[in-house]
Amino acid sequence: MHYRLLDYLACPIDHAFPLALEPESLRDSDTIQEGHLRCPQCSRDFPITQGIPRLLPDDLLSDSETAREFQDKRTEMKTRDEQVDIYLKNTGLKWLTRIEVPRTFAALDLSQDDFLLEAGCGIGRMTALVAPKARETVGIDISFGSVRRNWERLPEAVRAKAHLIQADLSHIPLRGGLFTRALSSQVLEHIPTHESRARAIDEIGRALAPGARFVLSAYQHSLLFRLFGQKEGFHPGGLHFYRFTAGEFKELLSRRFHVHSLIGILAYLHFAACVRKG
Numbered sequence: 001m002h003y004r005l006l007d008y009l010a011c012p013i014d015h016a017f018p019l020a021l022e023p024e025s026l027r028d029s030d031t032i033q034e035g036h037l038r039c040p041q042c043s044r045d046f047p048i049t050q051g052i053p054r055l056l057p058d059d060l061l062s063d064s065e066t067a068r069e070f071q072d073k074r075t076e077m078k079t080r081d082e083q084v085d086i087y088l089k090n091t092g093l094k095w096l097t098r099i100e101v102p103r104t105f106a107a108l109d110l111s112q113d114d115f116l117l118e119a120g121c122g123i124g125r126m127t128a129l130v131a132p133k134a135r136e137t138v139g140i141d142i143s144f145g146s147v148r149r150n151w152e153r154l155p156e157a158v159r160a161k162a163h164l165i166q167a168d169l170s171h172i173p174l175r176g177g178l179f180t181r182a183l184s185s186q187v188l189e190h191i192p193t194h195e196s197r198a199r200a201i202d203e204i205g206r207a208l209a210p211g212a213r214f215v216l217s218a219y220q221h222s223l224l225f226r227l228f229g230q231k232e233g234f235h236p237g238g239l240h241f242y243r244f245t246a247g248e249f250k251e252l253l254s255r256r257f258h259v260h261s262l263i264g265i266l267a268y269l270h271f272a273a274c275v276r277k278g
């Protein structure tokens, strides 16, 4: 973790900032491998492990019986950790990538002035491509293994202007209004309840400045899936998914964004370009 990330971090629960870095001896370091971040308001302690700050809400850290949202999110964390070696080998994903990446680039229209938030960065299918185009990029993902692998895959020059965090999109540990661009590719469908997805959209909206652009993709409940698939269910490993109708997707995004374009990709994804409401 770069020391300057402290300028952007906030408590995932109450959004208080700045977080205090501990032990104090680390306060002279440019990069931090192990340590703690303490919230000045609720006094929660968040670890930094192997250079990754881990700012998760309490319910994701305990094994106790909790609401379905947290049980599904804990499974997501565990299964994504286990799948870091196989994720990019998926043939369908390779085909989607050929269409999704150029569209994402065109819609994001990044410049070296942009602060980019990558919401659900995974092992970095997109990160290494987009981060060089922006001034700074903050990637967040619920899976520690994915974030670690993403960091390992980034070239040294890109690492210098990138930050990766383990966090839940429904509780984003960043100050509000910082970012000029956000990207989220194939993530929203894996957030388990409507309330939790709505909170994630509110949180991405909060992190962005008014007028900032948000480009995203998510599962589409197209005719193909109406006939042969499920609207909601679990992939192998217990990964929750939810397929959105165009109306549902637009309604969800409209909480915080003007939806400027919404198209389908291969009857599988919605692809949307939005602007944060002022």
Ligand SMILES: C[S@@+](CC[C@H](N)C(=O)[O-])C[C@H]1O[C@@H](n2cnc3c(N)ncnc32)[C@H](O)[C@@H]1O
Binding pocket: 073, 076, 077, 080, 119, 120, 121, 122, 123, 124, 125, 126, 140, 141, 142, 143, 146, 167, 168, 169, 170, 184, 185, 186, 187, 190, 191
């Ligand atoms: C299908 S992968 C997409 C990864 C990457 N965006 C890409 O395009 O390759 C979904 C990612 O969303 C992450 N994810 C799921 N639920 C999340 C949540 N509540 N908060 C943050 N990340 C989440 C998973 O850990 C996983 O890395």
Ligand SMILES: [Zn+2]
Binding pocket: 011, 012, 013, 014, 015, 016, 039, 040, 041, 042, 043, 044
């Ligand atoms: Zn706090």
